[in-house]
Amino acid sequence: MILSVNQIHKSYGNQKVLNNVTFHIEKPEIIALVGPNGSGKSTLLNIITNIIKPDQGEITIFGRRNNHPEIFREVAFMQDNSVLYDYLTGYDHLQFIGNIQGISKEQIYKTAKRVGMDSYMNKKVSQYSLGMKQHLLLTLAILNQPKLLILDEPLNGLDPTSAINVRELVLELVSEGTTILLSSHNLAEIDRLTDHILFLKKGQIINEDISIHRKISYKIEVDNIERALFTLNDAGIVTTQKDKYLFIENIHIHDVFQILEKNRLRVLAIDREVSGTERRYKNVFFENGDTNENSSV
Numbered sequence: 001m002i003l004s005v006n007q008i009h010k011s012y013g014n015q016k017v018l019n020n021v022t023f024h025i026e027k028p029e030i031i032a033l034v035g036p037n038g039s040g041k042s043t044l045l046n047i048i049t050n051i052i053k054p055d056q057g058e059i060t061i062f063g064r065r066n067n068h069p070e071i072f073r074e075v076a077f078m079q080d081n082s083v084l085y086d087y088l089t090g091y092d093h094l095q096f097i098g099n100i101q102g103i104s105k106e107q108i109y110k111t112a113k114r115v116g117m118d119s120y121m122n123k124k125v126s127q128y129s130l131g132m133k134q135h136l137l138l139t140l141a142i143l144n145q146p147k148l149l150i151l152d153e154p155l156n157g158l159d160p161t162s163a164i165n166v167r168e169l170v171l172e173l174v175s176e177g178t179t180i181l182l183s184s185h186n187l188a189e190i191d192r193l194t195d196h197i198l199f200l201k202k203g204q205i206i207n208e209d210i211s212i213h214r215k216i217s218y219k220i221e222v223d224n225i226e227r228a229l230f231t232l233n234d235a236g237i238v239t240t241q242k243d244k245y246l247f248i249e250n251i252h253i254h255d256v257f258q259i260l261e262k263n264r265l266r267v268l269a270i271d272r273e274v275s276g277t278e279r280r281y282k283n284v285f286f287e288n289g290d291t292n293e294n295s296s297v
């Protein structure tokens with residue numbers, strides 16, 4: 001068992017933030033923790049990493065309690081940027097943590113290069129952008145090649161290029177056997193990363209394989225929209241029109257191309273959108289017309 005979260009309760013004053021949270025991670029994969037602002041995601045990650053104590057409940061990581069002194073050889077938590085020191089360089093931070101963990105200079109350089117921060121690691125953190133700070137925090141987190149990596153909003157503040165790099169790195173780490181538990185607000189990013197979602201609702205976990213909710217939709221522009229609409233619907237492919245675009249869901253796009261080509265219809269543009277998480281998110285959090293997504297227990 002990689003991670004076992006058992007019957008965790010946590011309140012702040014009268015506010016019950018986590019109410020009997022239980023879930024288990026048994027195999028290396030990416031698991032996304034999703035919930036509205038204030039639903040308790042950071043609190044839960046902080047409890048898992050033993051930064052905050054729960055009121056009740058128990059966490060085990062690789063079979064040991066999460067307060068075991070050796071646990072942090074195998075687990076890393078990407079903290080938020082308040083842990084960084086403005087007057088130190090990125091390299092100073094890496095060297096400091098590297099010294100504590102007995103990590104070689106070569107490994108520090110290799111990891112910084114892997115994350116893409118080697119070119120500015122000798123600059124002071126005061127000169128870093130938000131994205132550069134995120135890169136440094138990620139480099140610090142993966143320095144000891146953890147088996148379980150916990151990331152709180154890792155894509156926050158990243159421009160599209162950096163977000164793609166981090167996403168690719170996360171996928172690479174998982175392919176090497178690392179388990180990644182991450183929280184994110186960015187549902188489109190989650191769709192690209194994983195099918196395994198933990199929804200945090202009213203202090204409790206709804207643990208789901210999102211693949212059954214996956215929807216792939218295509219937005220297509222053709223040279224003759226009326227004829228294309230008629231032709232596709234006639235072929236049994238449910239197609240709708242909005243403005244100058246056709247919309248088709250959950251279909252092998254190759255079939256659509258073949259039908260259009262056979263009928264001498266030309267595709268001018270095509271856009272593909274994958275959504276599963278967002279659709280399920282709405283079902284979970286906006287049920288019964290409840291549009292107040294803020295969690296209260």
Ligand SMILES: Nc1ncnc2c1ncn2[C@@H]1O[C@H](COP(=O)(O)OP(=O)(O)OP(=O)(O)O)[C@@H](O)[C@H]1O
Binds near residue numbers: 038
């Ligand atoms: N130290 C604290 N003292 C009192 N209340 C707290 C404390 N930390 C968190 N809370 C409250 O607990 C709730 C959950 O906070 P938490 O930061 O875990 O949520 P979150 O899901 O991570 O939110 P966000 O997505 O906005 O980061 C919020 O209502 C927050 O105000």
